[in-house]
Structures are given as structure tokens and as C-alpha cells.
Amino acid sequence: MSLPFGRPQTVSPLIRGLRYGLLIAGIFYGRYKQAKYEELEDIWREEEAERKVLRDRELKKLKARIAKEEREVVRQIETGEYFKIEEVKPEEPEPEPKPKRKECRSY
Numbered sequence: 001m002s003l004p005f006g007r008p009q010t011v012s013p014l015i016r017g018l019r020y021g022l023l024i025a026g027i028f029y030g031r032y033k034q035a036k037y038e039e040l041e042d043i044w045r046e047e048e049a050e051r052k053v054l055r056d057r058e059l060k061k062l063k064a065r066i067a068k069e070e071r072e073v074v075r076q077i078e079t080g081e082y083f084k085i086e087e088v089k090p091e092e093p094e095p096e097p098k099p100k101r102k103e104c105r106s107y
Helices: 013-079
Strands: none
Touching: none
16 A cells, blocks of 8 residues: 555654754743743732722622611601602792883983
8 A cells, every 4th residue: 555645754853853842842931921820810819809808898888878778768658758748838939120210301
């Protein structure tokens, strides 16, 4: 049985050595970058944990304020204050200014 394109050519030892050398260099470069990114990720996670504490504290205050407002509205509804219509006194119109007289001078 013969191959359709003939026998494969042998690869130069220089090319083969370069390929394996670059493969190994790529592995080391990848490990270096991975370690660098892990350090950055650790710093980011610490900062995010601090931001979360502040965010949770603000959210707790906001929820407490909302709950207080809801309790006040419920109290107003139960006592009927919420639906009271305040009587609005009609505004008294301001008196119209008297028209000025035209001065008539006779000579």
C-alpha cells in the first residue's frame, strides 16, 4: 500500500527543538500570568468584601427607613388620617386697585 502523497518528510531537528522549546516557554508564561492574575483577583475580592459591608450597611438603613415609613402610612390608614381631606379655605380675592383719575387741566 502506498501513500497518496508519498512518504512524509522528516522534520529538521532544529524546527522540532524550537517547537518543543516554544511549547515549554508558553507553559511557563501561562503559569506566570495565572499567578499574576490570581494576585490581582485576591486584591479585588478583598476590596469587594469591604464594599459589600458598606453596601449592606446602607441597605440596612434604607430598609429600616422604608419600614418606618410603611408603619406610619399603615397607622394613618388605620386611624383614617390618610384619607382625610383638608378643607381648603377659598382665597379671598385681592381688592382691585381703584382706577386713577385723569387729570384735566383747563387753561
